[in-house]
Amino acid sequence: KLIQLLAEFDPKMEEHVRRVINKEEIKATYLGKPIQNEIIELLHDNIKHHIIEHVQKAKASKVEQMTFVVRFVSIQESESEVQVNINEHFLVFLPIERSTAKELSEVLLEEIEKNSFK
Template identity: 35%
Template sequence: MEHLHRTKQGENKGHNYLGKETKNEIIHLIGSSITNNILLMMKSAKYYSIILDCTQDISKVDQMTVVVRFVQETRLDGVYDVRTWEHFLEFLPVPYSLYSTLMQVVLKFLEDKKILLCNMKGQGHDNGENMKGKKFNLQKLISDINKRSFYVPHRSHSLNPSLLNMLFPCFRQ
């Protein structure tokens, strides 16, 4: 409180640590700390699943949402506690929504965060053609590298086409 009072009175010369740069740096440091803690928990669990979804932001840039899911087991006084964790990690800008570009973005993310692709046991994506299409898609590229990474479709994305088919039968494929 004293620091704020002196800053308002003009007594603090130079840096008062109330500028937007300082605030943004503090926000960035807190976010990095939270992300690092999530990654430590995930790596201690070893196996994980990844959930990816793409959508455009207001500036028309595709953003890939990265969510990880893992199971952590702890033992305290002979009692086992098993918890499933699901955490948002990051928005990744995607220059082109081609399956090959999506794969490059995912591989770079995993490499930057030092996450092993061989420990990925599940993957979930939206219903876009580039994510889980019939021939060439992100799901297949990941499965080609890691045969044990099973694909599970997003339930929330499956609901929308079902409703459209039910309400507007003329749009059925």
């Protein structure tokens, strides 16, 4: 599926996939799972490299922060089916003074209470 997705945006890949699907004479297709996994790994490495490069060049302040993210399950029932969704939402960055367990738990508990999560 990954290769087919890439073929939608690359004419050479599209031609290659078409030839493979139509079983035209090709010695090697490079569409097997090991190759696709290698492509995914290469994409991962490249994206990670770019993210790290951007972080290293960023002019950011040195404020320690913790993210507050909530994850919950919502269930919607109808006569014919039950739909279960897992939801995850970022709420806020919380500034912290120290990265100790005590400080982190105090900030987290304060935010939970402030938002009436119980």
